[in-house]
Amino acid sequence: MPSRRAHANAEVSLKAPDRSPARTRRATPRARTRKVNPTPELAAEYYRRLRRAYPDAKCALNHRNAFELLVATILSAQCTDARVNMVTPALFAAYPDARALADADPADVEQHIKSTGFFRSKTKSLIGMARALVERHGGDVPASMDALTKLPGVGRKTANVILGNAFGRNEGIVVDTHVTRLANRLGLTTQHDPVKIESDLMALFPKRQWTMLSHLLIEHGRRVCIARTPKCPDCPLADLCPSSTV
DSSP states (O other): OOOHHHHHHHHHHHHSOOOOGGGSOOSSOOOOOOOOOOOHHHHHHHHHHHHHHOTTOOOOSOOSSHHHHHHHHHHTTTSOHHHHHHHHHHHHHHOOSHHHHHTOOHHHHHHHHGGGSOHHHHHHHHHHHHHHHHHHHTTOOOOSHHHHHTSTTOOHHHHHHHHHHHSOOOSOOOOOHHHHHHHHHTTSOOOOSHHHHHHHHHHHSOGGGHHHHHHHHHHHHHHTSOSSSOOGGGOTTTTTOTTOOO
C-alpha cells in the first residue's frame, strides 16, 4: 500500500509539476541531437556495416515456395515470426496449395492458426486469397505488384515480401515496425507513414539492395536497436547514428 508521503507527492505533482534538475529522470541516457543529412553515402556506409554484422540475414518466415511464404506473411500481421513458424508446418501439411486452402473449412483453418491472433479475419483473408489464386491465376502466386495487391489480405508490404524473397524481384522495401523505428533513429527519414518511409529509403539505397536492406534492419532491430532500450554501446553504427547514446 502506498505511504502517506507517496500520496502527498502525487497530489503535489498534479498541482505543480516539479521541474527542478534534481528531479529530472536520468534512467536512460539522452540521445544526441546532432543532425544527419541522409545522403546515399551515409546510407551506403550503414548498409556496408550491417551487411558485415549480419552476413546471414534472411527472411525469418520458414517457407518452401511462394504460396507458403504468402500464407506465412499474412499470418505474421500482429504476430511474431517465431509464432508463425510454429503454426505453419501443420497448416501446410493440411493445405499444401491454393486449391486445398480454397476449399478449406474455415473452422478448421481457425483452429490451426488460432495462436497467431486475429484468427477469424486471417482465416477469411487466407481462404479468400487462395480462391482468388485459383480463379485468377490457376492456383499460382503471381509475380507482379499489381496482381498481388489485388488479392484479399495482401497489401504493398506483403507483396514486397513475396516479390523480394520468392521471386528475387526488388520492387520495393518492406517497412515493418523494426524498419520504421530504425529508419527514423538512423536519420534516414523523418516520416512515420510506411509508404513515405519506403519512398525515402528507395531514394537512398540502390535497387539491388532493397530486399536485403529490410532483412538487415529487422535483424539489427531485433538484436541491438530494440524498441525500449537500444544497446547503443554494442551498435556498429553508433558513431554515425544521430540517436546514439554513446
